[in-house]
Amino acid sequence: MENELKVPTMAELFAAGQQPEVLFWVGCAGSFDDRAKKITKAFVKILSKANVSFAVLGTEESCTGDPAKRAGNEFLFQMQAVTNIEVLNAYEIKKVVTACPHCFNTLKNEYPGLGGNYEVVHHTQFLKQLLEEGRISVEGGQFKGKKITFHDPCYLGRANNVYEAPRDLIRKLDAELVEMKNCKKRGLCCGAGGAQMFKEPEKGNKDINIERTEQALETQPDIIAAGCPFCNTMLTDGVKNKEKESSVAVMDIAELIAMAEDL
Amino acid sequence: MDYIPNIIFAIILFAGIGFFARNVKKLSRNIKLGKEVDTSDNKSQRWNNMFRIALGQTKMVVRPIPGILHIIVYLGFIIINIEVLEIIIDGLFGTHRIFSFFGGFYSFLIGSFEILALLVIVAVVIFWIRRNVIKLRRFLNPEMSGWPKKDGNLILYIELVLMVLFLTMNASDYQLQQMDAAHYTKAGAFPISQFIVPLFQEMSMSAIIMIERSAWWLHIVGILLFLNYLYYSKHLHILLAFPNTYFGKLKPKGQFENLEAVTKEVRLMMDPGADSFAAPDENAPIPEKFGASDVMDLKWVQLLNAYTCTECGRCTSECPASQTGKKLSPRKIMMDTRDRLEEVGKNIDINKGEFVPDGKQLLGDYISHEELWACTSCNACVEACPVSIDPLSIIMDMRQYLVMEQSAAPSDLNNMMGNIENNGAPWPFNQMDRLNWSKES
Numbered sequence: 021m022e023n024e025l026k027v028p029t030m031a032e033l034f035a036a037g038q039q040p041e042v043l044f045w046v047g048c049a050g051s052f053d054d055r056a057k058k059i060t061k062a063f064v065k066i067l068s069k070a071n072v073s074f075a076v077l078g079t080e081e082s083c084t085g086d087p088a089k090r091a092g093n094e095f096l097f098q099m100q101a102v103t104n105i106e107v108l109n110a111y112e113i114k115k116v117v118t119a120c121p122h123c124f125n126t127l128k129n130e131y132p133g134l135g136g137n138y139e140v141v142h143h144t145q146f147l148k149q150l151l152e153e154g155r156i157s158v159e160g161g162q163f164k165g166k167k168i169t170f171h172d173p174c175y176l177g178r179a180n181n182v183y184e185a186p187r188d189l190i191r192k193l194d195a196e197l198v199e200m201k202n203c204k205k206r207g208l209c210c211g212a213g214g215a216q217m218f219k220e221p222e223k224g225n226k227d228i229n230i231e232r233t234e235q236a237l238e239t240q241p242d243i244i245a246a247g248c249p250f251c252n253t254m255l256t257d258g259v260k261n262k263e264k265e266s267s268v269a270v271m272d273i274a275e276l277i278a279m280a281e282d283l
Numbered sequence: 284m285d286y287i288p289n290i291i292f293a294i295i296l297f298a299g300i301g302f303f304a305r306n307v308k309k310l311s312r313n314i315k316l317g318k319e320v321d322t323s324d325n326k327s328q329r330w331n332n333m334f335r336i337a338l339g340q341t342k343m344v345v346r347p348i349p350g351i352l353h354i355i356v357y358l359g360f361i362i363i364n365i366e367v368l369e370i371i372i373d374g375l376f377g378t379h380r381i382f383s384f385f386g387g388f389y390s391f392l393i394g395s396f397e398i399l400a401l402l403v404i405v406a407v408v409i410f411w412i413r414r415n416v417i418k419l420r421r422f423l424n425p426e427m428s429g430w431p432k433k434d435g436n437l438i439l440y441i442e443l444v445l446m447v448l449f450l451t452m453n454a455s456d457y458q459l460q461q462m463d464a465a466h467y468t469k470a471g472a473f474p475i476s477q478f479i480v481p482l483f484q485e486m487s488m489s490a491i492i493m494i495e496r497s498a499w500w501l502h503i504v505g506i507l508l509f510l511n512y513l514y515y516s517k518h519l520h521i522l523l524a525f526p527n528t529y530f531g532k533l534k535p536k537g538q539f540e541n542l543e544a545v546t547k548e549v550r551l552m553m554d555p556g557a558d559s560f561a562a563p564d565e566n567a568p569i570p571e572k573f574g575a576s577d578v579m580d581l582k583w584v585q586l587l588n589a590y591t592c593t594e595c596g597r598c599t600s601e602c603p604a605s606q607t608g609k610k611l612s613p614r615k616i617m618m619d620t621r622d623r624l625e626e627v628g629k630n631i632d633i634n635k636g637e638f639v640p641d642g643k644q645l646l647g648d649y650i651s652h653e654e655l656w657a658c659t660s661c662n663a664c665v666e667a668c669p670v671s672i673d674p675l676s677i678i679m680d681m682r683q684y685l686v687m688e689q690s691a692a693p694s695d696l697n698n699m700m701g702n703i704e705n706n707g708a709p710w711p712f713n714q715m716d717r718l719n720w721s722k723e724s
Contacts, residue, residue, distance in 0.1 A: 027718065079715050094573065222609045
């Protein structure tokens with residue numbers, strides 16, 4: 021297939037005696053979820069365009085253990101962590117980039133205590149750096165006059181104080197960045213964190229993603245930008261619930277950059 | 284005979300302080316029921332946090348209206364307490380306005396205290412209106428009915444009365460100064476209380492002295508009573524906010540601790556050399572309980588958190604679960620932890636220093652499973668707390684107990700965990716298919 025992506029695995033590079041600049045940690049959502057796979061592909065296209073030497077673990081990658089840990093299963097989390105660390109250390113990984121804030125948080129903060137020490141960056145931080153280094157350039161033309169609001173993923177924002185990288189990228193698109201009333205430190209959760217993604221919510225009077233979608237729609241955006249595959253799912257569902265899917269798109273920052281680059 | 288007031292004063296003062304010290308001891312014993320945690324790291328950052336967050340009130344002003352009002356009350360109470368020092372010296376030694384020799388500076392001080400006292404009265408009245416007339420949502424959650432609501436109002440009443448007594452004391456003193464009454468040194472400036480003076484103008488000197496003395500005594504007795512009320516109320520934050528911000532979490536909010544007891548077991552399981560059929564060592568210590576089901580399973584900093592909470596409810600009003608009508612309220616998690624800890628403390632008092640199991644625990648009797656499972660671990664509550672309380676850590680510790688000790692996770696989560704265990708993903712996809720996306724167009 022002509023549009024098949026070139027995605028080197030660590031195993032291939034290792035066999036060829038090469039070490040990539042960065043390991044792209046795809047994550048479970050990025051590997052299996054149909055919506056999130058599009059984000060993965062968009063990010064890979066940008067990496068290729070920028071000539072970043074990267075690799076993925078492919079079939080050697082496994083869940084970081086984040087949802088297990090937040091659900092209270094420390095055993096399962098540490099089993100996953102120790103297994104993943106063995107793989108990562110065997111490949112002498114130094115730098116990891118991921119498009120999932122949950123993987124990002126776990127790899128960055130919780131793996132070092134178990135023997136896994138890597139420089140871990142979120143894909144929005146990585147993209148911002150590529151832009152600053154002139155390795156990619158963004159033509160914002162098609163976003164001109166569009167309103168974009170950014171939903172802060174809890175595990176990127178509050179959990180790790182990354183608020184500006186995604187916003188800096190949106191500003192580069194020539195779009196109007198509009199903030200929700202609850203943003204940055206006070207951003208409302210999409211409702212998926214803490215393993216909620218995998219269970220029915222407790223009884224209440226509203227679903228959290230609906231509440232958050234309403235806040236996003238109040239800004240009358242053309243695009244709701246997200247930086248997390250789970251937030252993306254929750255907000256996409258919210259927009260559908262509000263029957264706004266024809267006028268409002270929920271997109272990952274990587275997809276916006278890829279679009280701007282016409283990839 | 285002249286010394287009788289001084290002796291009475293000394294007795295009241297030392298009784299007030301002594302009783303308070305006894306409660307502080309109890310408080311400290313209860314907090315120490317929690318598990319050890321090393322907080323000796325990053326001293327300079329800890330001091331910095333304390334100065335910024337507790338002393339500097341930086342997180343209070345995230346919500347500007349209550350933030351500024353709170354700063355007024357906070358500054359008022361700290362600064363006006365310089366006056367208490369004078370009252371104590373006067374009370375013990377029978378002097379009157381001992382600091383008046385400062386002259387102009389003294390007038391400046393008293394004048395500033397009066398303006399602050401008026402501002403405190405205004406702030407307290409607005410606070411009362413917010414609680415009882417405007418009825419802000421965060422003061423109406425179910426956990427705020429009954430005692431917590433009364434407690435909140437009572438504190439406002441006490442503060443109001445103390446300020447009114449302070450101004451009455453000054454006004455009557457000012458009038459007596461103008462009447463050249465004996466002992467009433469001409470000192471101080473009375474920018475606010477001068478407006479109360481006309482009330483006294485028709486009265487005899489002895490009646491005004493009665494009023495002045497009553498206000499003076501009630502003011503200091505009131506302060507001592509308030510000091511002792513702290514332990515029984517949510518108001519301990521005026522003291523505990525300082526240690527609490529010092530001992531607060533320094534790591535990124537998303538970083539949850541890795542349980543060491545689990546690490547040991549995992550290493551053993553992953554060790555190919557370990558003999559999995561070995562007979563258990565009879566002398567091996569009882570394995571540590573995973574997670575928390577009662578207050579003794581929590582760390583002492585978490586218990587300090589519970590006593591520090593002043594039930595402002597900023598956590599709950601920022602909580603996505605609470606906002607959407609779920610049962611979870613991070614404030615209630617803290618209140619429940621404190622109430623259970625108090626119950627355990629009383630149990631220890633009655634049973635001569637030993638806790639006798641009472642068939643109750645924090646989990647179930649205070650905090651329900653439903654509350655714990657409603658949390659999205661988003662850290663909004665932690666971010667919102669103006670004094671660095673971490674309700675999320677208690678929720679997570681209790682989830683650990685539910686899952687690892689009781690296998691009591693919701694069935695959806697059991698499925699998710701089963702998938703991770705079997706396929707390395709929370710969904711039932713084969714690990715061998717992880718790279719399929721690269722081949723799909």
